[in-house]
Amino acid sequence: MVFDWQPVFLSLKIAGIALFFVSILGLLLALPLARHCFPGKDMIEAIITLPLVLPPVVTGFVLLLLIGRRGPIGKMIEQLFHSQIVFTPFAAVLAAIAVSFPLMYQSAKAALQTVDQQLEDVARTLGVSEVKVFFTVTLPLAWPGLLTGMVLSFSRAMGEFGATAMVAGNIPGKTQTVPVAIFFAAESNNMTTAGLYVLIISLVTFVMVFGVNRWSRRKMSRLLQGRSSHVNS
């Protein structure tokens, strides 16, 4: 039996690209929403959280309405570039972004809320710019929470099936990701292949979650108890 690694590489690539976008977007959106109250904030947060609680096929259906040939984005892309998004790896990236974004947003928001604002105030009184305050105080202190959000988002993007199947389909070598490959392998009774894919995706996810949990625990221990406890632990 020749094992096809292509779905594994494609899934890693799609999850990586999705992670890049959700990390930036999640942080940019969480920054104002974590610290400020304004009319319509609850509505915005509810919309952001929807893909997390809705079945992925619903997210896929909405995406299909938007990026399909007759959808507003799909039409625009067709006019501009004479091509379509659906059933391309790009559609799989969009599906991964849509389902993983709420996890990144929620983690980023929680991480930013844990940063003591007095520390940011001190930095301001010491004459540094808001950009420096963000990169030297806010970001390093929120980093463990942000990293957890990034791992969760990456894992969610890797495991995305419903929305991906709807907008990207199952084209071997082009849009076939690991979850889609597992589904079709199991459906055609190829349990060995399906099992290997399950093993690989579980292993990748486990290593990331385990590694980040371990790193976060050490980092927090260092912040709370100092270097000596870190060395001893």
Place this chain on the structure above:
Amino acid sequence: MLTVEIRKQLPDYLLEMKFAVADNMTVLFGPSGCGKTTILRCIAGLTRPDQGRICLDETVLYDSSRKTCLPSRYRGIGYVFQEYALFPHMTVRRNIMYGVKNYNTAAADTLNELLSLLQIGNLIHRYPAELSGGEKQRVALARALMTGPKILLLDEPLSALDHEIRLELQDELLKMQQMWKIPFILVTHDLREAQKMGQQIIFMENGRPAPKDKQILFFQRSLQL
């Protein structure tokens, strides 16, 4: 010379204060929740008053009539918080040097002088979590003075410390004020501390200067202590 004339509506009362501070140790004294910290935050540019004017020498820090509000980073004001507010992910040295833009000979001299005066030279490679309360407060003081502020605001900096460390740091603060020759504004609700530290004491109650009879009562109580 710092002149403050501000009004700000707080949830429970209207904060309305007017005072001037020369190059001395001024104490803002009053019960918890009377608006002392809000005044410091307004001076530092961390909270915006509703109305009024704050000037430091020739510089207008805030003027509601001219819609001027200088951002905190341009005010040149040192601020020491009650809970130290040291950056937990930086060593003592990085904490102290945080606001220094150019590390030159003058900055190195100031650093060495502060480390020696505050006796924290042996702590520079430690993290805040490895310091005692008194050490943390010394580091916070060094960090605030390292940037060469025109005024130093101290928000109950000694309230979380043991009695002996507290007395020790009170003396150090007085010594630092005499050496730096800039206005120090100390917030406290401890009458004995106010009496010991303040060359000028501003009594506050519910956001306003306390009435004269209450101030006399405070003095009488302090004499009995």
